[in-house]
Amino acid sequence: MVNVRDLDPSASPLSYYGSELRRLREAAGLRQAQLGEIVYCTGSLIGQIETAKKVPTRDFSERIDAALMTGGVFSRLIGLVLRSQLPNWFQPYAEMEAKAAYISTYQSQMVYGLLQTEAYARAVMATGLPDNLEELVAARMDRQRLLTRERPPMVWVVLDEAALCRPIGSSKVMRAQLEHLLSFRRERWVRIQVLPFAAGEHASLIGSFNALRFDDDPDIVYTEDLISGHMTANPETVKEAALRYAHLQASALSVEDSAELIMRVMEDRYGDRTGHGRRALA
Known part of the structure; x- marks a missing residue:
């Protein structure tokens, strides 16, 4: 085991968190x-951290902040610690995502990460x-906090129907995931459209992509x-992506019809097979 006295606080956010926890615990005279x-x-567990x-x-x-009366030191550090657990290549994007004023995404195979339930995310990442x-999983769930902050970004999602039909985890996991998608109908800053199979060939057959828009940056x-x-801020690429996204939105179902399709798939594919708890759609 690493000797805490040999731990380099500058090695990583996790190491800094651990060294600060030890320092403040000892300052409080606690084992x-x-x-x-x-x-x-x-x-x-305290020792492992x-x-x-x-x-x-x-x-x-x-809880540590409350116990050691730190003024929120560890609550502020934890976001950095969890973000450091993401793959190195993904961390710059996560930082930009947290700053975005508008996020638009097309997802061809799975539910968008910011809208995933914990169980669905665990099955995907496994x-x-x-x-x-x-x-x-903890890092992905923490990323989703940007949707609940005081001024969240506007998030527009075009979700391929394949993402609804592909069973990930289990029927129970999928049902909960689709219910979670439906819950965003109450949030005015999140809009979900489904691109149905009936749309046939479309503007992004090549795959998924995200576009981020900022108040003061490209x-x-x-x-x-x-x-x-x-990531790229190349103007031609950004312009091409915007054009393709506009075509995807035009080919997708309306937000209201998308919710109806999500509900129908949830009941038909992942509903209670015993017949209990099924809801009428009409």
């Missing part, structure tokens, strides 16, 4: 086990067999390949 009792966890062997959660951070699955287009992601 690891004593602090663990106060915040309802084991002293072993102090030695950067375990990634803390936002809930843990808030396909890559990562060693840090839970940390990746627009950005983001795409991913098998290995990593790519």
Whole structure:
């Protein structure tokens, strides 16, 4: 195990978090086990976090702030810590995403990351067999906090019907995911359109992409390949992406008809097969 006295606070956000936790705990005159009792966890967990062997959660951070009366130090640090768990190539995009005033995305195979449930995200990420699955899931869930901040970005999603029909995780996971999509009907800053199979060939058969618009910076287009992601502010690329997105929106169902299709798929494909709890659509 790493000796906490040998831990380099500048090595990573997680290492800095751990060193600060140890420093403030010791300043409060508490042993690891004593602090663990106060915040309802084991002293072993405190030790693992102090030695950067375990990634803390936002809930843990808030409890530590209250216990050590830090003024919110760890609640502010945790976003940086969780973001550092994302793949290195994705971190710059996540930073830009958090600053965007308007996000538009076309997703051809799966639900957009900012709209995924935790169970759906875990099933998606598990396909890559990562060693840090839970940390990746926690980081994705933390990214979604931008949708609940005081001034969230406008998010417009065109979702291919394939993403609704592809069973990821289980029927229970998919049903909960589609219910989650439907819950955004109440949020005026999120709009979801479904591109139906009936649309046939369309403007982005080549795959998914995101476009970010900012108040004071150039627009950005983001795409991913098998290995990593790519951002560009090239004006011609941004213009081409905007044109293709306009065509996708025109080919997609209206927001209202999209919600009806999502509900229909949820009931027909992932409904209660015993007949209990099924809802009439008419």
